[in-house]
Amino acid sequence: MENTMEQQIKITEIENGxxxxxxxxxxxxxxxxxxxxxxxxxxIYSQQPAAAAGVYTTNLFxxxxxxxxxxxxxEEQKLQAVLVNTVSANxxxxxxxxxxxxxxxxxMAKHLKIPEHxxxxxxxxxxxxxxxxxxxxxxxxxxxxxxxxxxxxxxxLTTDTHTKHLAxxxxxxxxxxxxxxxxxxxxxxxxxxxxxxxxxxxxxAVSPDDLHSALLQVTQKxxxxxxxxxxxxxxxxxxxxxNGMAGNETLTAAHPDWPxxxxxLKAVCQGLAKFIAGDGEGxxxxxxxxxxxxxxxxxxxxxxxxxxGSSLVKTAVFGSDANWGRIVCAMGYSGExxxxxxxxxxxGDMLLFEKGMPxxxxxxxxxxxxxxxSIIIKADxxxxxxxxxxxxxxxxxxxxxxxxxxxx
Amino acid sequence: MENTMEQQIKITEIENGxxxxxxxxxxxxxxxxxxxxxxxxxxIYSQQPAAAAGVYTTNLFxxxxxxxxxxxxxEEQKLQAVLVNTVSANxxxxxxxxxxxxxxxxxMAKHLKIPEHxxxxxxxxxxxxxxxxxxxxxxxxxxxxxxxxxxxxxxxLTTDTHTKHLAxxxxxxxxxxxxxxxxxxxxxxxxxxxxxxxxxxxxxAVSPDDLHSALLQVTQKxxxxxxxxxxxxxxxxxxxxxNGMAGNETLTAAHPDWPxxxxxLKAVCQGLAKFIAGDGEGxxxxxxxxxxxxxxxxxxxxxxxxxxGSSLVKTAVFGSDANWGRIVCAMGYSGExxxxxxxxxxxGDMLLFEKGMPxxxxxxxxxxxxxxxSIIIKADxxxxxxxxxxxxxxxxxxxxxxxxxxxx
Numbered sequence: 001m002e003n004t005m006e007q008q009i010k011i012t013e014i015e016n017g018x019x020x021x022x023x024x025x026x027x028x029x030x031x032x033x034x035x036x037x038x039x040x041x042x043x044i045y046s047q048q049p050a051a052a053a054g055v056y057t058t059n060l061f062x063x064x065x066x067x068x069x070x071x072x073x074x075e076e077q078k079l080q081a082v083l084v085n086t087v088s089a090n091x092x093x094x095x096x097x098x099x100x101x102x103x104x105x106x107x108m109a110k111h112l113k114i115p116e117h118x119x120x121x122x123x124x125x126x127x128x129x130x131x132x133x134x135x136x137x138x139x140x141x142x143x144x145x146x147x148x149x150x151x152x153x154x155x156x157l158t159t160d161t162h163t164k165h166l167a168x169x170x171x172x173x174x175x176x177x178x179x180x181x182x183x184x185x186x187x188x189x190x191x192x193x194x195x196x197x198x199x200x201x202x203x204x205a206v207s208p209d210d211l212h213s214a215l216l217q218v219t220q221k222x223x224x225x226x227x228x229x230x231x232x233x234x235x236x237x238x239x240x241x242x243n244g245m246a247g248n249e250t251l252t253a254a255h256p257d258w259p260x261x262x263x264x265l266k267a268v269c270q271g272l273a274k275f276i277a278g279d280g281e282g283x284x285x286x287x288x289x290x291x292x293x294x295x296x297x298x299x300x301x302x303x304x305x306x307x308x309g310s311s312l313v314k315t316a317v318f319g320s321d322a323n324w325g326r327i328v329c330a331m332g333y334s335g336e337x338x339x340x341x342x343x344x345x346x347x348g349d350m351l352l353f354e355k356g357m358p359x360x361x362x363x364x365x366x367x368x369x370x371x372x373x374s375i376i377i378k379a380d381x382x383x384x385x386x387x388x389x390x391x392x393x394x395x396x397x398x399x400x401x402x403x404x405x406x407x408x
Numbered sequence: 409m410e411n412t413m414e415q416q417i418k419i420t421e422i423e424n425g426x427x428x429x430x431x432x433x434x435x436x437x438x439x440x441x442x443x444x445x446x447x448x449x450x451x452i453y454s455q456q457p458a459a460a461a462g463v464y465t466t467n468l469f470x471x472x473x474x475x476x477x478x479x480x481x482x483e484e485q486k487l488q489a490v491l492v493n494t495v496s497a498n499x500x501x502x503x504x505x506x507x508x509x510x511x512x513x514x515x516m517a518k519h520l521k522i523p524e525h526x527x528x529x530x531x532x533x534x535x536x537x538x539x540x541x542x543x544x545x546x547x548x549x550x551x552x553x554x555x556x557x558x559x560x561x562x563x564x565l566t567t568d569t570h571t572k573h574l575a576x577x578x579x580x581x582x583x584x585x586x587x588x589x590x591x592x593x594x595x596x597x598x599x600x601x602x603x604x605x606x607x608x609x610x611x612x613a614v615s616p617d618d619l620h621s622a623l624l625q626v627t628q629k630x631x632x633x634x635x636x637x638x639x640x641x642x643x644x645x646x647x648x649x650x651n652g653m654a655g656n657e658t659l660t661a662a663h664p665d666w667p668x669x670x671x672x673l674k675a676v677c678q679g680l681a682k683f684i685a686g687d688g689e690g691x692x693x694x695x696x697x698x699x700x701x702x703x704x705x706x707x708x709x710x711x712x713x714x715x716x717g718s719s720l721v722k723t724a725v726f727g728s729d730a731n732w733g734r735i736v737c738a739m740g741y742s743g744e745x746x747x748x749x750x751x752x753x754x755x756g757d758m759l760l761f762e763k764g765m766p767x768x769x770x771x772x773x774x775x776x777x778x779x780x781x782s783i784i785i786k787a788d789x790x791x792x793x794x795x796x797x798x799x800x801x802x803x804x805x806x807x808x809x810x811x812x813x814x815x816x
Contacts, residue, residue, distance in 0.1 A: 058741065059737060059740040059741045060739070060740035060741070060742075060745065060746065060748060061736055061737060061739075061740035061748050089733075091733065091737075092733060092736055092748075092761070092764065092765070092766065093765070093766075094763075094764045094765040126731075126733060127731075127732075127733025127734070127736070127737060128732065128733045128761075128766040232737075232740075232741035233737060234737050234740060311719075311807075311811070312811055315807070315808055315811035315812045316811065316812070318808065318812045319811070319812030319813050321812065321813065323534075323535075324535075324536065325497075325499065325500060325534060325535025325536045326535070328469055328500055328535070329467060329469060329499075329535060329640075329641060329642050331468070331469075332467040332468035332469035332640075332642060333466065333467045333468070333640035334468075337468065338468065340468055340469050340500075353500070353536075355502075356500065356502050357500070357501070357502040358500065358501075358536040395808060395811075396808060396812075397805050397808050397809070399719075399723075399808070400723055400726065400803060400804060400805050400807070400808060401805070403719070403720055403723035403724065403727070403803075404723045404724070404726045404727030404729065404804075405727050405729065
């Protein structure tokens with residue numbers, strides 16, 4: 001398994017943890033009138049400037065806030081505050097949209113009395129809608145680091161049905177460090193980031209360059225391994241802030257505790273990614289696809305993502321129908337070559353297909369398994385040692401309902 | 409437009425035409441007890457052996473009937489009969505499945521008193537189910553070239569809601585020739601062929617090699633330009649049979665009337681492809697996406713197929729929501745590079761987006777347009793002369809319903 005290394009490192013999950021769990025981070029949310037009754041603006045503030053890194057959507061249309069956040073990070077690779085709004089994605093909004101994103105960054109910096117380039121901005125919502133600048137201005141001016149109407153985790157949601165957050169503790173660099181995270185989904189989700197905003201905070205001291213490569217490495221195996229509907233959004237971003245307030249020796253890729261830090265970061269990102277997949281628009285079930293025995297990890301990744309992205313697999317899971325033909329069909333069109341006669345396919349531990357032929361299995365037992373709210377599909381290609389895990393969700397009436405009436 | 413050439417050639421559509429329209433083709437269908445009450449076996453017979461060619465799914469798991477049909481065609485590039493069954497796809501059925509497909513070919517040849525390699529077999533239905541050989545045998549023995557319980561076009565359907573067929577007439581090689589076609593959809597449909605069976609017949613005399621390249625060329629712009637759900641099936645096949653009974657000079661790529669023949673073949677294949685897209689599982693609307701101004705045709709093809717394949721675009725069309733943000737978003741993740749600031753996007757003739765910015769448009773008028781059962785999305789990239797058209801359908805509650813309960 002991919003996780004062998006991590007299993008030797010003691011990582012403790014913090015009950016009800018989130019981005020506010022690491023030392024020195026203050027987070028909050030409020031309603032500024034973008035949504036009818038729910039909170040719609042969230043913020044993260046670090047008492048010390050934090051080493052920071054980001055990963056961004058691969059969509060050619062990168063939304064304005066991503067461009068502004070990149071500008072911030074380019075300056076010193078540091079951040080001290082993050083501002084998030086919902087309802088308007090500030091995407092495909094032209095020069096005006098970029099100007100508006102810079103203006104909100106300026107207002108936020110002024111309000112918090114920090115340099116502008118210490119502020120990151122993130123937006124989620126409808127594409128093509130300009131930010132309502134009046135409301136944004138009043139909202140920013142109302143931000144208080146002492147009290148907060150709503151948790152950050154709640155204020156950043158759109159069609160998500162619940163908040164998504166967790167935090168872990170581990171030893172690194174001679175101290176106990178905490179890594180926390182929060183994110184939102186839940187449509188336009190597909191590998192290579194999607195309408196997904198992820199925020200990770202830690203009180204560890206980490207070298208900025210190594211923090212960036214750690215985020216890239218971990219994102220590849222976590223956030224980039226989920227799909228809800230195959231649509232890659234214009235606004236996706238994952239940011240990590242490391243403020244060093246745990247007082248540990250600065251972690252670098254050369255430090256003996258680097259694997260521990262990586263494992264902690266992966267635990268947080270993987271947890272958040274699974275939350276997003278399981279809470280995909282309209283979803284009733286989390287689907288985990290484990291591909292093993294591939295010629296290499298990339299082949300395993302492509303096949304696992306193809307299976308979990310197949311509309312026919314997703315509807316079969318929704319209907320609790322062990323229609324394994326759709327799974328092998330998806331493997332067959334993944335574009336990765338393999339020998340169909342060497343495949344073993346399992347649902348949980350139940351054998352469905354072996355060496356090019358259907359296996360005899362108990363349909364009732366398979367149906368009972370598929371009725372669970374979390375199911376695992378295992379495909380072994382019998383060719384090499386490449387393996388990968390991908391996560392997704394079922395395709396339901398509610399997905400159609402939510403998306404046929406999203407804007408209106 | 410792609411069709412300039414064809415517009416100079418007179419092609420007449422035959423009312424209610426189909427695979428039986430060209431001279432010398434006898435077609436039929438019957439119920440052999442695979443389905444509860446609907447016909448489930450169809451056949452095409454040519455009075456003369458016909459030059460023939462096929463294109464097949466790119467799925468790694470190619471179903472047994474495809475392997476057997478390829479074997480038939482390899483011998484002489486000729487066919488005289490095609491046998492189609494529904495319910496069992498005879499896919500992922502191992503050596504037994506291949507043996508069974510060869511056996512049905514043998515039975516069909518014997519019954520019709522023609523060589524085995526003049527018979528093609530095609531199957532559609534559930535993956536992993538062996539052919540019910542008793543019923544197949546009795547069914548084949550019952551086939552009559554004089555009478556038929558049901559039309560061929562009806563006997564090959566699965567979840568299709570209506571038959572799909574057309575035929576055209578044109579002058580070529582000194583004679584009037586007829587080209588007819590029939591096909592079935594309607595799930596697991598994605599570019600590069602899908603649970604799609606297409607049959608094209610013509611009484612034209614055509615060189616077998618050139619017939620094959622004509623089919624490849626035309627398929628690329630017709631059947632390979634449709635998507636219903638992004639799943640590419642294991643059973644797709646398009647066969648063309650040209651029996652020469654029109655008595656024309658044999659058409660080759662060098663013949664002056666070759667463009668006319670190509671245009672007729674394309675008209676039939678495009679008509680069938682659009683029928684499949686418009687009758688996608690659960691579909692209420694046909695979506696046509698026209699991309700122009702791309703750097704080349706391939707870029708235009710990729711972008712048009714990405715738009716028409718986006719779950720979010722498909723649900724927006726279902727909900728008659730002019731959510732153009734989802735269209736530009738899909739363009740942005742297509743993988744093809746272009747300048748977002750040069751794009752013009754239209755719904756029918758209504759401007760939605762221009763040069764990186766939303767256009768002002770009448771939402772009511774857009775909704776009225778989207779309420780039609782056939783809609784056109786036009787995207788111009790403003791970069792070159794590459795263009796392509798792709799077809800798909802909306803994503804509806806019924807798609808989920810059909811596919812959550814297909815097998816059970």
